[in-house]
Amino acid sequence: MDERVMLRIGTASLALGLVIAVVFEALHPARENPNDDPQVFAEYAQSGDWITIHLGQLAGALLLIVGLGALSGGSLALGRPVSAAWARLATATAVVAAAAYGVLQVVDGVALKRAVDAWAAAPAEGRTAAFAAAQTVRWIEYGLNALTFSLVGLTLVLVGVAALTGDRFPRWVGAWAAAAGLAYLAKGLGVAYQGFAGGITGLVALVLFGTWVLVAVWLMSRRASGLAKDPAAAPRGDAAGGVRTADAG
Numbered sequence: 001m002d003e004r005v006m007l008r009i010g011t012a013s014l015a016l017g018l019v020i021a022v023v024f025e026a027l028h029p030a031r032e033n034p035n036d037d038p039q040v041f042a043e044y045a046q047s048g049d050w051i052t053i054h055l056g057q058l059a060g061a062l063l064l065i066v067g068l069g070a071l072s073g074g075s076l077a078l079g080r081p082v083s084a085a086w087a088r089l090a091t092a093t094a095v096v097a098a099a100a101y102g103v104l105q106v107v108d109g110v111a112l113k114r115a116v117d118a119w120a121a122a123p124a125e126g127r128t129a130a131f132a133a134a135q136t137v138r139w140i141e142y143g144l145n146a147l148t149f150s151l152v153g154l155t156l157v158l159v160g161v162a163a164l165t166g167d168r169f170p171r172w173v174g175a176w177a178a179a180a181g182l183a184y185l186a187k188g189l190g191v192a193y194q195g196f197a198g199g200i201t202g203l204v205a206l207v208l209f210g211t212w213v214l215v216a217v218w219l220m221s222r223r224a225s226g227l228a229k230d231p232a233a234a235p236r237g238d239a240a241g242g243v244r245t246a247d248a249g
């Protein structure tokens with residue numbers, strides 16, 4: 001496996017995925033309390049771009065997960081044996097997380113939209129049943145959202161452990177990824193118990209992951225450039241958490 005090529009793929013996927021995710025998240029309707037079903041269903045029913053926005057969110061998320069997979073499977077998996085074992089687990093978890101995110105967006109982006117549109121257009125005598133149907137889809141979304149972000153969190157934790165035990169990148173990058181993963185695990189549990197109540201956990205996870213992606217893109221690009229010039233001199237993380245080159249002693 002060509003590590004440099006995988007690093008380039010990971011760099012491009014993470015950078016493009018982050019941009020797309022931010023853009024489509026900003027476009028998502030978010031005026032109403034997401035746990036206030038009557039109000040938020042009315043808001044969703046009025047959205048003419050709902051499906052397009054969720055397809056964009058799916059594209060961004062899949063690119064980010066591909067980037068994590070390229071980092072773990074194409075770089076960290078080629079390092080120390082212990083790191084490689086954790087990296088392979090991270091790659092497998094990333095595949096499951098991508099599948100879960102796809103199912104989540106089918107439910108949220110298509111099924112929920114159809115359900116709230118049917119409720120909004122229902123005659124008076126049918127509105128109660130239509131609302132119950134939309135609410136059922138919403139509850140399914142809660143479960144899938146909790147599962148998906150828990151899997152994303154687990155993937156990040158495994159990537160973090162692989163980086164911490166490896167020699168490809170500074171150890172603090174691994175600790176940062178693991179912290180972001182733990183925050184996403186907490187976010188997933190929060191959705192399972194409280195729905196989309198919001199709170200500090202989701203914001204912390206978003207900030208930690210977004211900033212980590214920016215740093216990871218820079219470090220991956222730097223290592224790929226080093227490999228292109230001289231494979232033996234590619235920058236690696238040292239035990240103290242800094243960055244060195246292989247010929248620096």
